[in-house]
Amino acid sequence: xxxxxxxxxxxxxxxxxxxxxxxxxxxxxxxxxxxxxxxxxxxxxxxxxxxxxxxxxxxxxxxxxxxxxxxxxxxxxxxxxxxxxxxxxxxxxxxxxxxxxxxxxxxxxxxxxxxxxxxxxxxxxxxxxxxxxxxxxxxxxxxxxxxxxxxxxxxxxxxxxxxxxxxxxxxxxxxxxxxxxxxxxxxxxxxxxxxxxxxxxxxxxxxxxxxxxxxxxxxxxxxxxxxxxxxxxxxxxxxxxxxxxxxxxxxxxxxxxxxxxxxxxxxxxxxxxxxxxxxxxxxxxxxxxxxxxxxxxxxxxxxxxxxxxxxxxxxxxxxxxxxxxxxxxxxxxxxxxxxxxxxxxxxxxxxxxxxxxxxxxxxxxxxxxxxxxxxxxxxxxxxxxxxxxxxxxxxxxxxxxxxxxxxxxxxxxxxxxxxx
Amino acid sequence: xxxxxxxxxxxxxxxxxxxxxxxxxxxxxxxxxxxxxxxxxxxxxxxxxxxxxxxxxxxxxxxxxxxxxxxxxxxxxxxxxxxxxxxxxxxxxxxxxxxxxxxxxxxxxxxxxxxxxxx
Numbered sequence: 356x357x358x359x360x361x362x363x364x365x366x367x368x369x370x371x372x373x374x375x376x377x378x379x380x381x382x383x384x385x386x387x388x389x390x391x392x393x394x395x396x397x398x399x400x401x402x403x404x405x406x407x408x409x410x411x412x413x414x415x416x417x418x419x420x421x422x423x424x425x426x427x428x429x430x431x432x433x434x435x436x437x438x439x440x441x442x443x444x445x446x447x448x449x450x451x452x453x454x455x456x457x458x459x460x461x462x463x464x465x466x467x468x469x470x471x472x473x474x475x476x477x478x479x480x481x482x483x484x485x486x487x488x489x490x491x492x493x494x495x496x497x498x499x500x501x502x503x504x505x506x507x508x509x510x511x512x513x514x515x516x517x518x519x520x521x522x523x524x525x526x527x528x529x530x531x532x533x534x535x536x537x538x539x540x541x542x543x544x545x546x547x548x549x550x551x552x553x554x555x556x557x558x559x560x561x562x563x564x565x566x567x568x569x570x571x572x573x574x575x576x577x578x579x580x581x582x583x584x585x586x587x588x589x590x591x592x593x594x595x596x597x598x599x600x601x602x603x604x605x606x607x608x609x610x611x612x613x614x615x616x617x618x619x620x621x622x623x624x625x626x627x628x629x630x631x632x633x634x635x636x637x638x639x640x641x642x643x644x645x646x647x648x649x650x651x652x653x654x655x656x657x658x659x660x661x662x663x664x665x666x667x668x669x670x671x672x673x674x675x676x677x678x679x680x681x682x683x684x685x686x687x688x689x690x691x692x693x694x695x696x697x698x699x700x701x702x703x704x705x706x707x708x709x710x711x712x713x714x715x716x717x718x719x720x721x722x723x724x725x726x727x728x729x730x731x732x733x734x735x736x737x738x739x740x741x742x743x744x745x746x747x748x749x750x751x752x753x754x755x756x757x758x759x760x761x762x763x764x765x766x767x768x769x770x771x772x773x774x775x
Numbered sequence: 776x777x778x779x780x781x782x783x784x785x786x787x788x789x790x791x792x793x794x795x796x797x798x799x800x801x802x803x804x805x806x807x808x809x810x811x812x813x814x815x816x817x818x819x820x821x822x823x824x825x826x827x828x829x830x831x832x833x834x835x836x837x838x839x840x841x842x843x844x845x846x847x848x849x850x851x852x853x854x855x856x857x858x859x860x861x862x863x864x865x866x867x868x869x870x871x872x873x874x875x876x877x878x879x880x881x882x883x884x885x886x887x888x889x890x891x892x893x894x
Binding site: 394395397398399401402403406449454455456458459460462463464466467469470473474477478511512513516517518519520525700701703 | 787790
C-alpha cells in the first residue's frame with residue numbers, strides 16, 4: 356500500500372487489492388484536433404467511464420439473475436413453452452424491475468456522456484474549427500462533396516443518442532460532431548480501444564499479418580471511416596499503400612485528416628461519399644476494402660449495394676473484410692441476443708437488430724463473390740498494455756460493446772482463376 | 776450565439792423518440808437527476824483531491840493533515856449542527872408531509888379562491 360493511498364481523501368475500501376477500474380481520461384492520446392477538457396470536464400468523463408463499467412460489471416449480472424429466477428420461470432408458467440425468439444425475451448425483460456432500472460441507467464449514462472462531450476466541445480468549437488482548418492486547408496487529401504445526400508439510415512435517427520449525428524455542422528467548417536465522438540469513444544468503451552481508440556485497427560493489422568503474411572496491398576479503402584480511428588493503424592502498418600477513407604459526414608472527414616496529419620500519418624485521403632456508390636473510383640481500384648463497425652448503421656438495400664460496390668472496386672485477388680459484432684445464430688442464447696439488441700432499440704442503432712439476424716455470406720454471394728472465397732475470422736482490440744494497463748480489466752460481457760469483432764468478407768478471384 | 780443558445784445546444788436531445796423503462800416517467804426523470812447530481816459530486820470530489828495533492832506537493836497542509844485533523848469540542852458541535860440542518864433541509868418534504876398528517880383537514884388554495892370570491 357503506498358503512502359498516497361493511505362492519506363488520500365477518504366480511504367478506499369479496495370485499497371488493499373490491485374486496482375481493477377477503468378483508466379483515467381488523462382491517458383487519452385493527444386493530437387492537434389482533440390478538444391482540451393478542463394479539470395472538471397475530465398472528472399465528468401471519468402465518472403461516466405466508471406458508470407459504464409459499473410453498470411456492465413456490477414449491475415448487469417443482476418439482470419441475468421432476474422431473467423433466470425423470475426422472467427423465464429414466469430414465462431414458462433404462463434405459456435407452458437420456452438421463449439420463441441429474442442424479441443419475446445426482450446419484451447418480457449421490459450416488465451422486470453432489474454432490467455428496467457439497468458436500462459434506465461444505461462440510457463441515462465449515454466445521454467449524460469453526450470451532454471458532457473457536447474458541452475465541452477461547444478465552448479471551444481470555433482477554436483477547434485480553426486485548428487483543424489490550419490491543418491487541412493487546401494490539402495488535396497480532403498475531398499468534400501456538399502451536394503451528397505444524407506442517406507435515410509443516417510438521417511432518420513441520431514445513432515447512439517448523439518444529437519445531430521455525425522454530419523450536423525453548426526457553422527461552416529464545424530468539426531464539433533467529430534470532436535464529441537472522438538472524446539466519447541473512450542468513455543463508452545472504458546479505454547478498451549486504447550489511447551487513440553485504434554485497438555480495432557491494430558487487431559485487424561495483426562489478423563491480416565497472421566493470415567496473409569505476404570499481402571502487400573497497394574490501395575486500401577475504408578468505408579464508413581468516420582474520423583479514421585480504425586484505418587490509421589492500417590495506414591501505418593502499410594506505409595507504402597495509398598489509403599482512402601470514405602464517409603458521408605464532412606465534419607468527421609475534416610477532423611479525420613487533421614487528426615491523421617497531427618499523428619504523422621500521411622498516406623490517407625478522406626473522401627466524402629456514399630459506400631453504396633463511389634463512381635469516382637474505377638473498377639478494381641483497391642486491393643483491400645475494409646469496414647469496421649459500419650454495416651450496422653446502414654440498411655438491407657444499402658448492404659446489397661455496398662457489397663456489389665465492394666465487388667466492383669476490388670482488384671482481382673483483393674480482399675474485402677467487414678468487422679462487426681457477431682451474428683445471431685441458433686447457438687447464441689436468446690437472452691444474449693435480446694441483450695445485444697439493447698443498443699438497437701434503446702441506443703438508437705435500429706438496423707443493428709436486422710443486420711445481425713441475416714447471413715452476411717448470402718449477401719456477399721448475391722453481390723458476386725464466390726462461396727468458396729468467403730473469409731471469416733475473429734479480431735480483438737490490441738492495446739499497448741504499458742500505456743493503458745487498465746484496458747485489460749474489462750473482462751465482463753457488455754453485450755455489443757465488447758472490444759472484439761467478427762470478420763466476414765471475401766476474396767475476389769484472380770483473373771486466371773476465373774478462366775476455365 | 777447567446778449563453779442560452781449554448782446551454783440549449785449542449786442539452787439537445789438526439790433524434791428519435793426516447794424510451795422510458797420505469798413504470799413512472801417522473802421516477803425515471805428523478806433517477807436521471809439523482810445520477811446527474813452524483814456525477815457532479817464526483818467532479819467536485821476529484822477537484823478537491825487535486826487541490827489536496829497540489830497543497831501536499833508544495834509542502835502545505837494537504838490530505839495527510841486532513842486525515843490527522845482532530846476537531847475540538849466546539850468544532851464537533853458546529854459540524855453536528857450543520858449536519859442536522861443539512862439533513863432536515865434535504866428531507867424537508869417528508870417532514871412537511873408528516874406535519875400535514877397531523878392536521879385533520881386543510882383548505883387548498885382553490886378552496887380559498889372560491890371562498891374569497893364568495894362562490
